[in-house]
Amino acid sequence: MSDPELLLGQARRRGLRITEQRAIILRALCELDGHASVERVHSRVAREHPGVARSTVYRTLEKLRDLRILSQTDLGRGCDEYEVVTHLPHHHLVCQGCGRVADLDHAYFAFVGDAVCRDFGFKVVLDHLAIFGLCRECQESRGRSG
Ligand SMILES: [Zn+2]
Numbered sequence: 209m210s211d212p213e214l215l216l217g218q219a220r221r222r223g224l225r226i227t228e229q230r231a232i233i234l235r236a237l238c239e240l241d242g243h244a245s246v247e248r249v250h251s252r253v254a255r256e257h258p259g260v261a262r263s264t265v266y267r268t269l270e271k272l273r274d275l276r277i278l279s280q281t282d283l284g285r286g287c288d289e290y291e292v293v294t295h296l297p298h299h300h301l302v303c304q305g306c307g308r309v310a311d312l313d314h315a316y317f318a319f320v321g322d323a324v325c326r327d328f329g330f331k332v333v334l335d336h337l338a339i340f341g342l343c344r345e346c347q348e349s350r351g352r353s354g
């Protein structure tokens with residue numbers, strides 16, 4: 209689990225004004241540990257702080273994403289999910305058969321950013337990608353059933 213106080217310090221140094229509600233939201237996200245949607249963070253926060261609005265959670269997570277404290281990705285679950293940025297970017301393989309999410313090392317993508325920048329002069333943000341497909345188990349079970 210990430211240390212919320214550390215992240216709050218980081219956010220403050222990057223120019224974010226840390227209000228009480230923002231601190232509560234970031235702590236909740238750290239407690240959830242891993243990917244969390246606005247919905248999940250909000251329901252966690254609401255348990256102890258029912259006064260915090262969903263829109264405040266949404267805006268705070270967006271701000272933290274803009275400061276690159278959090279990264280945002282779409283894992284195909286119908287909502288964006290946020291996660292604390294660690295020292296190395298990480299990515300995911302998302303199975304469209306069973307919904308399983310596996311981690312994928314950044315080494316698979318490190319060269320893509322350089323190549324795209326070289327060829328298009330486009331600076332890509334490659335800190336949290338989801339790649340969709342079928343896991344081995346799902347391919348095998350589909351193979352058996354026809
Ligand atoms: Zn992730």
Ligand SMILES: [Zn+2]
Pocket residue numbers: 303304305306307308342343344345346
């Ligand atoms: Zn699968």
